[in-house]
Amino acid sequence: MSWGFLRDVLSGVNKYSTGIGRIWVAVVFIFRLLVYMAAAENIWKYEHDEFECNIEQPGCENVCFDHFFPVSHIRFWALQLIVVSAPSLLVVFHVAYRENREKHHNQKLYRNPGERDGGLLCTYLISLILKTGFEIVFLVLFYKLYNGFKVPRLVKCDIRPCPNTVDCYISKPTEKMIFLYFLVATSCLCIVLNLSELSYLICKYSLKRYLKRHKKHQGSKS
Amino acid sequence: MDWGALHTILGGVNKHSTSIGKIWLTVLFIFRIMILVVAAERVWGDEQDDFICNTLQPGCKNVCYDHFFPISHIRLWALQLIFVSTPALLVAMHVAYRRHEKKRQFIKGSQKCEYKDIEEIRRQRFHIDGSLWWTYTSSIFFRLVFEAVFMYAFYFMYDGFRMPRLMKCSAWPCPNTVDCFVSRPTEKTVFTIFMIAVSSICILLNVAELCYLLAKFFLRRSKKAGNAKHHPNHENKEETKQNEMNELISDSCQNTVIGFTS
Numbered sequence: 001m002s003w004g005f006l007r008d009v010l011s012g013v014n015k016y017s018t019g020i021g022r023i024w025v026a027v028v029f030i031f032r033l034l035v036y037m038a039a040a041e042n043i044w045k046y047e048h049d050e051f052e053c054n055i056e057q058p059g060c061e062n063v064c065f066d067h068f069f070p071v072s073h074i075r076f077w078a079l080q081l082i083v084v085s086a087p088s089l090l091v092v093f094h095v096a097y098r099e100n101r102e103k104h105h106n107q108k109l110y111r112n113p114g115e116r117d118g119g120l121l122c123t124y125l126i127s128l129i130l131k132t133g134f135e136i137v138f139l140v141l142f143y144k145l146y147n148g149f150k151v152p153r154l155v156k157c158d159i160r161p162c163p164n165t166v167d168c169y170i171s172k173p174t175e176k177m178i179f180l181y182f183l184v185a186t187s188c189l190c191i192v193l194n195l196s197e198l199s200y201l202i203c204k205y206s207l208k209r210y211l212k213r214h215k216k217h218q219g220s221k222s
Numbered sequence: 223m224d225w226g227a228l229h230t231i232l233g234g235v236n237k238h239s240t241s242i243g244k245i246w247l248t249v250l251f252i253f254r255i256m257i258l259v260v261a262a263e264r265v266w267g268d269e270q271d272d273f274i275c276n277t278l279q280p281g282c283k284n285v286c287y288d289h290f291f292p293i294s295h296i297r298l299w300a301l302q303l304i305f306v307s308t309p310a311l312l313v314a315m316h317v318a319y320r321r322h323e324k325k326r327q328f329i330k331g332s333q334k335c336e337y338k339d340i341e342e343i344r345r346q347r348f349h350i351d352g353s354l355w356w357t358y359t360s361s362i363f364f365r366l367v368f369e370a371v372f373m374y375a376f377y378f379m380y381d382g383f384r385m386p387r388l389m390k391c392s393a394w395p396c397p398n399t400v401d402c403f404v405s406r407p408t409e410k411t412v413f414t415i416f417m418i419a420v421s422s423i424c425i426l427l428n429v430a431e432l433c434y435l436l437a438k439f440f441l442r443r444s445k446k447a448g449n450a451k452h453h454p455n456h457e458n459k460e461e462t463k464q465n466e467m468n469e470l471i472s473d474s475c476q477n478t479v480i481g482f483t484s
Contacts, residue, residue: 030231042297052280052284153285169395
């Protein structure tokens, strides 16, 4: 799987981010993407082959695996990474739109196309809200789909064509659970970083506006 | 497996490290990451397929494998490498912050400006002093802590560093006690001992670097105290000289900035 494209996109976003935004990019790169590629992918590689049921009935294993893992954990993880990184593209597109506009009109319309003011600030805030929203949605979805973040050793399956109830054994449940907890911890860390960046930006710009208004008011008085 | 990104990030930190830090980085990349990717992964590649238990009971092999290997060696090493490399990011962020401040000062045309242009700021190698010293030292401390924690976790989980040939398993649904055989135990033991040895070398390098930094810090402090005691006038003369130089620099800087903006 080629994650080079995502890496390039995130490196591009880094230029227009705040300090906290850069920490978020570092956390996503190192603790989520790198861990995914270096470790997690291999754990789930043969999950279907190694899923074993105590039965000779053909088709029973397939049906039980499909019932307990509608979407594999690892695919969920990959999807979450892609969806959570996508809102950052809004900022990149807005800056590109600004630069394009300047070229089109052949004059300097902005002090600096990459400066976080006016429209770009709104875009940045929206991207932060979307990122946080997606993280929370994925975590809740994961919790609902798998009834928590635990991976059991044994699951009991009684779907046709399995006769009665059949014991099915999941491979490497402890290792999978450790990495799932790691995934949840890094997601929560990213949510905290996004929320703190959001409050930092809102406070900074509200203060700026208030000071500006205060100066104007003083200026008009004198 | 994409360790290239980590290599790019850490390569940037290399410029601002001490010599021992550079040796540490080389050891990390050549003897740990490269060995992990090129050799160790192949050795552990077929670990569950070739883990064979002397039973026909379905599920017994899965349960026994999970019981004896809660987390695979290879994954533990990958996590250890990631965690051990992360403190270097703190240094990279601090250097980037310093660079950003110097750029801001340069653009504002401040009195303290000592650079001809922005390119020089980008290329400059910062000395490890002031707050950067504290960041660098804490990053080494965290590295040490992570290395030690992972080594202890490894020792605790696998009861030592040897990979046994045979493991006796009596977890349900295995009937009674079942013999399970690990694939390539000798090769795995060799690589485990190699990785542990290199981890120990890295710990020693980190301890040496920490001692070196502390010694340098105390030496510098005692020199400063010594100078202040014995040569108070001399220091005043030096200060006035420095002030004159600063004025000259700031004048030339203003001219450069005016030339830059016009």
